[in-house]
Amino acid sequence: xxxxxxxxxxxxxxxxxxxxxxxxxxxxxxxxxxxxxxxxxxxxxxxxxxxxxxxxxxxxxxxxxxxxxxxxxxxxxxxxxxxxxxxxxxxxxxxxxxxxxxxxxxxxxxxxxxxxxxxxxxxxxxxxxxxxxxxxxxxxxxxxxxxxxxxxxxxxxxxxxxxxxxxxxxxxxxxxxxxxxxxxxxxxxxxxxxxxxxxxxxxxxxxxxxxxxxxxxxxxxxxxxxxxxxxxxxxxxxxxxxxxxxxxxxxxxxxxxxxxxxxxxxxxxxxxxxxxxxxxxxxxxxxxxxxxxxxxxxxxxxxxx
Numbered sequence: 001x002x003x004x005x006x007x008x009x010x011x012x013x014x015x016x017x018x019x020x021x022x023x024x025x026x027x028x029x030x031x032x033x034x035x036x037x038x039x040x041x042x043x044x045x046x047x048x049x050x051x052x053x054x055x056x057x058x059x060x061x062x063x064x065x066x067x068x069x070x071x072x073x074x075x076x077x078x079x080x081x082x083x084x085x086x087x088x089x090x091x092x093x094x095x096x097x098x099x100x101x102x103x104x105x106x107x108x109x110x111x112x113x114x115x116x117x118x119x120x121x122x123x124x125x126x127x128x129x130x131x132x133x134x135x136x137x138x139x140x141x142x143x144x145x146x147x148x149x150x151x152x153x154x155x156x157x158x159x160x161x162x163x164x165x166x167x168x169x170x171x172x173x174x175x176x177x178x179x180x181x182x183x184x185x186x187x188x189x190x191x192x193x194x195x196x197x198x199x200x201x202x203x204x205x206x207x208x209x210x211x212x213x214x215x216x217x218x219x220x221x222x223x224x225x226x227x228x229x230x231x232x233x234x235x236x237x238x239x240x241x242x243x244x245x246x247x248x249x250x251x252x253x254x255x256x257x258x259x260x261x262x263x264x265x266x267x268x269x270x271x272x273x274x275x276x277x278x279x280x281x282x283x284x285x286x287x288x289x290x291x292x293x294x295x296x297x298x299x300x301x302x303x304x305x
Contacts, residue, residue: 003201010197014238017107023178026100030177034169052086053129060093084275085133088283091271093125095261100181101233105257108241111249116298117257124258124290132282166268191235199242217254218294226259227288231234233261251299258291 074094078087096119097105106114199205222243231239239260240253263284272280 006201007197010201011194014193014197024103026177030173033176034173052083053089053126056086056090057093057125060090060125061097061118061121062099063094076255083133085129088132089129092128092262093121095233096121096258097233101237104234104237108237117254120294128286131286132279135279166291193238195239200245203269214247218248219255219295222252222256223259223292226256227263231260238258242260248304251295251298253299255291255295259287262287
C-alpha cells in the first residue's frame, strides 16, 4: 500500500509539474502545423548539396510529428526529388525532438541539457545526411510520383493558405494542439510518466540501476532499451529524468533520449524496404555510435567542470 501511495504521489507530482509546459508545447506545435505549409519544406529539400540537409535537420527538430508520422512525409520528399541525405536527416531530426519535448526537457533537466540535446540532434542529423548522401542506391524504389499513404494521421498535409482565413486557421491550430495531438501522443506521455514514477519509487529498480547500470553497462543498457522500445520524444523525457534520479549519469540519459525516439520498428522496416539493408545498417550504426560518443563526451565534460 505504501508503494502504491508513493507511486500515485510521484505520478501526480510529475503531472502537476509538466501540464503547463505540455500545454504550451502543444499550442506552439499547433501553430507550426497550420502556418508552415509542407510544400515550402518539400521545395527547399529538393535541392542538391549541403543546404537541404541543413534545412531538414533544423526544421525536423521543430515539427510536431512522431517518427511514424514522419515516414510518409519523408517518402513524399524522396519521391519529389529530395536527396537521400536530406530525407534521412529529416528522419533523424523529426522524431528525436520537438517543441513540446524541448519545453518538457527544459522543465525537468534544465536549460543547459536541453540546449545540448537540441544541438546534438542537429549535428547527428547533419552527419547522417552527409554520410548517406554519398551512398549510391542500386535500385531507387522511390522514383514513383505516387504519394505514399499515411500510416499515422499526425503526418502533415499541405496547407492552402488562400483557402482559409487567419481566424479559421487559428481555430484549426488550437484544435490540432489540444484535440489531435493529445489523442496521438497523450497516452504515450501518460504511460511514460507512469513508468518514470514507478522507477523513482520502486527501490529494487533504483538499486539495480545505481549498483549495476552505471558506467559502461549503463550505456549498453540505455542503448538496448532505446533500440527495442519506442516512446515519443516528449514521453521519453520523464523516463530520462527517472534514470538520472535512480543513479544514471546525464550522458546515459542523453544517449537514451537520442536513440529511443528515433528508432522504431516502423522506421526500420520502411528504410529496409525502400532503401535496402545497407542504408538501414548505416542508419542504425550512425545513430548508435554517435549517441554513445555524445553521451560519453557529455559525462567527461560534466565530470571535469
